[in-house]
Amino acid sequence: xxxxxxxxxxxxxxxxxxxxxxxxxxxxxxxxxxxxxxxxxxxxxxxxxxxxxxxxxxxxxxxxxxxxxxxxxxxxxxxxxxxxxxxxxxxxxxxxxxxxxxxxxxxxxxxxxxxxxxxxxxxxxxxxxxxxxxxxxxxxxxxxxxxxxxxxxxxxxxxxxxxxxxxxxxxxxxxxxxxxxxxxxxxxxxxxxxxxxxxxxxxxxxxxxxxxxxxxxxxxxxxxxxxxxxxxxxxxxxxxxxxxxxxxxxxxxxxxxxxxxxxxxxxxxxxxxxxxxxxxxxxxxxxxxxxxxxxxxxxxxxxxxxxxxxxxxxxxxxxxxxxxxxx
Numbered sequence: 001x002x003x004x005x006x007x008x009x010x011x012x013x014x015x016x017x018x019x020x021x022x023x024x025x026x027x028x029x030x031x032x033x034x035x036x037x038x039x040x041x042x043x044x045x046x047x048x049x050x051x052x053x054x055x056x057x058x059x060x061x062x063x064x065x066x067x068x069x070x071x072x073x074x075x076x077x078x079x080x081x082x083x084x085x086x087x088x089x090x091x092x093x094x095x096x097x098x099x100x101x102x103x104x105x106x107x108x109x110x111x112x113x114x115x116x117x118x119x120x121x122x123x124x125x126x127x128x129x130x131x132x133x134x135x136x137x138x139x140x141x142x143x144x145x146x147x148x149x150x151x152x153x154x155x156x157x158x159x160x161x162x163x164x165x166x167x168x169x170x171x172x173x174x175x176x177x178x179x180x181x182x183x184x185x186x187x188x189x190x191x192x193x194x195x196x197x198x199x200x201x202x203x204x205x206x207x208x209x210x211x212x213x214x215x216x217x218x219x220x221x222x223x224x225x226x227x228x229x230x231x232x233x234x235x236x237x238x239x240x241x242x243x244x245x246x247x248x249x250x251x252x253x254x255x256x257x258x259x260x261x262x263x264x265x266x267x268x269x270x271x272x273x274x275x276x277x278x279x280x281x282x283x284x285x286x287x288x289x290x291x292x293x294x295x296x297x298x299x300x301x302x303x304x305x306x307x308x309x310x311x312x313x314x315x316x317x318x319x320x321x322x323x324x325x326x327x
């Protein structure tokens with residue numbers, strides 16, 4: 001058992017971190033980084049042109065770790081990742097119309113979920129596809145401040161990996177811990193002040209993996225269905241509340257904006273570093289609460305989930321009172 005734990009916790013994740021960091025360092029220090037630059041505009045939070053191909057490093061790190069571990073990945077799963085990475089990389093380099101990106105996101109979610117949940121009730125399949133498509137896009141929406149999306153990946157998938165370890169599912173723990181470690185390699189260059197952004201090629205696959213691996217962990221009986229929602233709730237709540245608020249105002253929800261709570265925190269004077277650290281604290285609390293709750297009785301789990309919901313309600317009320325709005 002000890003060698004299995006060591007292999008899951010140390011070797012593949014260490015390889016993921018090293019490959020991710022080395023790949024991104026190469027991108028930052030060569031002309032390759034200039035192939036896709038994120039130029040400042042009125043809806044962005046950065047002030048200088050910044051390379052946005054850091055997602056390539058995250059993908060490279062995860063791929064190296066998974067190949068080393070010898071995982072047998074299903075054909076639909078590989079196809080979905082190729083589709084999502086391909087359309088996202090094309091968008092980073094040249095730009096792709098929002099409707100085409102959404103079609104690919106929806107198709108990828110449908111293909112991945114139908115393959116993983118083929119034996120489930122049809123309404124569950126539809127719900128899972130919708131949730132996965134939303135997770136794909138909300139992760140991209142939340143990738144707008146230095147260190148934020150990378151930190152959520154490191155902490156979120158780290159929580160997945162730790163929960164799988166506790167459940168004794170070492171191979172699935174390796175899958176998730178490798179993603180977390182690869183995100184840490186990216187975070188070395190993205191923590192404020194960021195030298196590189198992950199771009200769509202990083203954010204879109206991470207959003208898919210956050211949803212898909214949560215469903216997979218539930219099917220493998222490593223945790224309950226609510227687990228991933230609580231773990232990634234710092235992103236889910238911010239993006240969902242902001243979307244609902246914009247829908248009620250009949251704003252064009254597909255257009256870039258600066259109304260997310262993290263954006264409002266940055267512009268209120270907190271800056272990127274303080275905002276990132278505050279978000280990390282929230283992510284750690286949510287991840288710790290989710291891991292603790294997996295081994296509790298059902299009534300206690302329900303109370304835990306209710307407490308998380310009440311906590312977010314109080315936090316949103318406090319933020320709405322303190323932060324300026326953006327029209």
